[in-house]
Amino acid sequence: MSTEHLASERRAAVMAALESIPTLLVELDITLSRTDVITSAGSLGYVRTPRAEQVLPFNSGAAKARRDIAGVLTTYAAKVSAAIAQRAPVTTIEQCRFLIRHLPSIFDDSDVFVGLDASLSRVTRLGYRTIDRPESRVGVGNCECGRGLSARPDADLVRCEDCGTVVAVRRRRREMLDQAYEVMGTAAQLARLLSDGAGDRISADRIRQWARRGKLTGHVVGNDTVYRLGDVIELCALPQGSYRRSA
Structure with missing residues (x-):
């Protein structure tokens, strides 16, 4: 047993952080797909334009932030799995839910908690x-x-402070995520954005390998082959063993 004791207020902070992660991951999925060199599946071309509905600006920090979150969840889901003798899930969201479900039953001084709060x-x-x-x-x-608009997580509507337009929060966020998933990019471009279910970097070669095995549909644009970001994200969420089994 570790001598590090997790005080009740810090346990509450850990649980609050875990509860916030699913929404944060959606935000990061939207943000990481923003780039001026990949475009929507509807046009299948490299369009350079400032119009947000056609091409989204890239935030390179989103990929690292998502990988870091995935890495922490994978590490501590494995620790909880060993402590309770129950297999941990493999996707980031399911690992988060797994921790939310099982951490309350683990004693404050368990080795499971060492470093979790800070991480x-x-x-x-x-x-x-x-x-x-x-x-x-x-x-x-x-x-x-x-x-730019923002709202409380539980809000149904948000009103623009400039013009008074009312926007439905859940519908708009669903549209934003759908748009992000329809973004297209080459294997090299998408590899810069993504990690797999274990939090490891995805290589361009792996994306091309998935395409050769029929797991991804490529679209030829000029001299390049591009793939849908949403399809690659779904493959990234699978355990690595499943790639080999289904190859």
Whole structure:
């Protein structure tokens, strides 16, 4: 047993951080897909334009923030798995839910908790800095007038402070995530953005290998082959063993 004791207020902070992670991951998925060299599946071309609905600006920090979160969740899901003799899930979201479900039953002085508080605090702070908003609000994109919008996570509607337009929060965020998943890029471009279910970097060669095995559909644009970001994200969430079994 470790001598490090997790005080009740810090346990509460750990659980609060875990509860916030699914929403934060959605924000990061939206942010990481933003680039001026990949475009939507509808046009299948390299379009350079400032219009947000066609091409989104790239935030390279989102990929690292997401990998760091995935790495922490994988590490501590494995520790909890060993402590309770129950297999841990392999995807980041399911690992988060696994920790939320089982951590309350583990004693405060368990080795499972060593470093968890600090690690979660570090990666969630990085995530919120990356998406550039307060932790208590979620991004809702831009109003038609151009003003950036944000809302409380439980809000149904948000009103633009400039023009008064009312936006449905859940519908807008669903549209933003759908748009992000439809972004297209070459294997090299997408490899810069993503990690697998274990938090490891995805190589361009692995993406091309998935395409050769029929797991990804490529689209030829000029001299390049591009792939849909959403399809690659779904493959990244699978355990590495499943790639080999289904090869």
